Amino acid sequence: MGGYALTYAELDRDVNRLTAAFLGLGVRPGDRVAIMAENCVEFVVVAFAAMKAGAWFVPLNFRYGPAELAYVLRDITPRVVVAGTGYADAVEAALADPPGVPDRPAVVVLDERDRAGGDRLAYRDLLATDPGAEPVDLAEPGGIATVLYTSGTTGFPKGVLATHDATVRLLPVYAIEGDLRSGDVMLISMPLFHGGGLVIQLFPALAFGATVVLTGRGFSPDGVLRLIERERVTVTLWSPTMLAMILRDTDAARYDTTSLTKIWYGSSPIASTTLARARRAFPRAGFYQWYGTTEATTIAVLRPEDHDTRGDQTGREVFLVDARIVDAQGAEVPVGGTGEVVVSATGTCMAGYHNKPEATAATIRGGWLHTGDLAVRGTEGFFTVIDRISDVIISGGENIYPGEVEEALYSHPAVAEAAVFGVPDEVYGEAVAAAVVLLPGAQATPAELTAHVAERIARYKRPSKLLVLDRLPRNASGKVLKRTLRDDFVTSVKAGSA
Template sequence: MRDAGMGSWPRRRARMTPDHVAFVHRGVSTTYGQVQERADRLAHGLRALGVERGDRVAYLGLNSVELVLTMFATAKLGAVTVPLNTRLAPPETAFVLQDSAPRVLVWDEGFEHVLGSDDVAGLGLQTVSVAGADGHRPFAELLADGSAEVLDEPVSLDDLFMIQYTSGTSGRPKGVMMTHANISWNVYNVLVDLDLTSTERSLVSAPLFHTAALNQLMFPTFLKGGTSYLESSWDAGRALELIETQGITWLFGVTTMLLSLLRHPQWATRDLSSLRIVQSGGAPLPEPLLRAYLDRGLMIIQGYGLTESSPGATMLRAHEGATRIGSAGTPCFFSDVRAVTPELQDAATGTPGEVLVQGPNVSPGYWHREDATAEAFLDEGWLRTGDLGTRDEDGYLRIVDRLKDMIISGGENIYPAEVEQAIYTHPAVAEVAVIGVPDPHWGEVGRAVVSLRPGETASEAELLAHLDGRLARYKIPKSVVIIDELPHNASGKLVKNRVKEQWGHHD
């Protein structure tokens, strides 16, 4: 084959196990042979819409076979997929679309309000509707009209496969460029760590627009020839039912998902004996949660990573999880990790330093953001993560803090600067600092500490309502504290540490 990239995976898998089921979605099974044929047809259909090598194809929708087919079809053309975060508000989605400038936007039902918003409609994008909505090219028509001729374009591992947008600390989302090699090497890391088989039945309930569900779960299952159960959204009762009735072997979830399983009335009675792998990422897990899963014979495998490393950097393997609770593990097979001083020298054992990651899974940089790329990506391929960690004498990494002020709420990254910018658009606000406070369900939630302009009034409810529609709901703080004046240092700079010390506790 001339295609060395991800677009060749359906063809390579189909020639091995064409009749094995690749996906189950809404009770419908799709075999590897069908994935290959439909991805080729869709690729020809996208080409007829003008998609060429290097063009972007955006997708807005929940987990589905159509999303996966769009990724593979786009890759077959040497084009680039842009999976859109379905939780963004229309203005945020519009920014990502303007920045990535896709040739085509494929979208699924449930997002008519986004397509119809002034921000997105004004972009004049060429659109394809999975549900066949009026005024949009039907997805089914692209498949039906597309040729079944096998595509084999020359695609190299160094070509771009995908751009995944992550919120920026400056308030502007950044597009993380991922090559075919980045994803492939990340999948190899997963295969080494998890001893996967071709009989895996993986529950894919976390959103595929996030790197973890896509690259740590779905793609490894596909490569091995297993079956991915694609769920549009997470439901603990539904997950427990599928584990028992479908013999799910592999489950990925962020802290909130795993907690909801534990709190479900059927947790103690459902048969979970098929589960071999329970995997988590996004934030350290509370020890009581780990212990509760251990009581049911389930060890949660934790790791550390970020979108820019596709995402896996370290893994705490199952056999050591109970003895090293709180650790993020050691580097994955094809990755390297350091903790460094501000001078980029290795920090002493047990001393916090900024975590750096290196490996063929590390992104080449940010889409059209040379400044941000130069800041985060160093010589010899080292990525500055902005996280503080320590390494012990055996090389185990422990994340202790963040250089950035990022809040991780239910596995979602929230950047205070972005939220603060939105709050500043309220006319009564003089100054604001957004901080994270502990939360028993989400792990962490946002809190806005606000001072008002002289003579102005605004209630907590009014300020929160002001953000509705401006920000994705998960980014909107759960509480607002209104004070006379925020703390500043002698030079007049806001001292956020003091804000955290005074208002960063759980109520």
């Protein structure tokens, strides 16, 4: 926490003070309070103060470019925007970007150095507000608690509305399925603007009285392992990319990580080779794979006891969630069948997209939220997510799942990252293309990698084009932008350079 720590009593005190300050700024139930900041204690205080005032809490991705930030602020029209260190100018520029945000919000800065100019308010001054009696909690169970903006891999982000009811109803899942306990020490190295950091880690950890340790911007494998050793961390959540970075960039054996008994992971598919190496690197930890979406929150889990026998599967539906695998007509597929993952739209799912009724209607149909994920139904409630429906490549009438090709690429010892996507083909409609990033110091030619893949999967699935890149394009949430790879490939073909 960078030397700044709060007890639960101090957190409650600061939340009450900031709630009173927000009310004094004119915040009313249904208004929006946004924050653009790296992980910090103040972020947590702002979140709970906003919700206690009855406002919608809107965490903003600090990796947004100017156009994305301006779009989100216009979409959400906040009453208050809190800016972390170094972000106040970006917020001000986005608010002024034509056509601008109507009814200019109050801008609150966490760092006094960002206060210069304009009418910015200091967080420290607001926190000095004397609330008198404890402010009344204005949150309503059916009211909106948070607005998390989606990653925006196919356009501008969409604001996902989550109610207080849905947020609270999900909390027992992490105790029952994730074995979270009050004595745990939770390390949050995922950004709090992300559902993984906020909904899966922060909210459950505080609800069950655990200790929370926050890391700031950026992910340092050595820094994270040092924190685990120093703070005796017992549980954390990492994305597959984070796990891969730890395995690639540091030696976990140099640190005392024996306190770490639970490693939660998720947010994107994991290569089987990465998972196997991670389990060897942290032999005392149980591994829990969470599967979900921003819209549906947590859908399934693969618990530690299932990793040896079902390690190639995604998991089974979690407590309180009704998930099914259905065909195009909405009928549940048999065991071994492939279909879309849908979730009952009651309980823990989103209330809808902000200002997007058509997108909401397209996603929630007949009482079921459609995730857009393809999965194979297994036995005993387990299933395996194989790809996004929109990413499936149809070549010569055959369905090719990029995830299968990516897994074959990851099995090559030189490959650090891989992305497979479809490109136009005059004969087959679509052809398979791939982009890979090699491990530092590793060497492999496109021909060698293509031959490696051809030995492991059907020949028609192997990439007809394979590019070795320095890095893969990613959006503000870190997801690979296959659309950009596809567009760049098409452009290069037209230019005659592919």
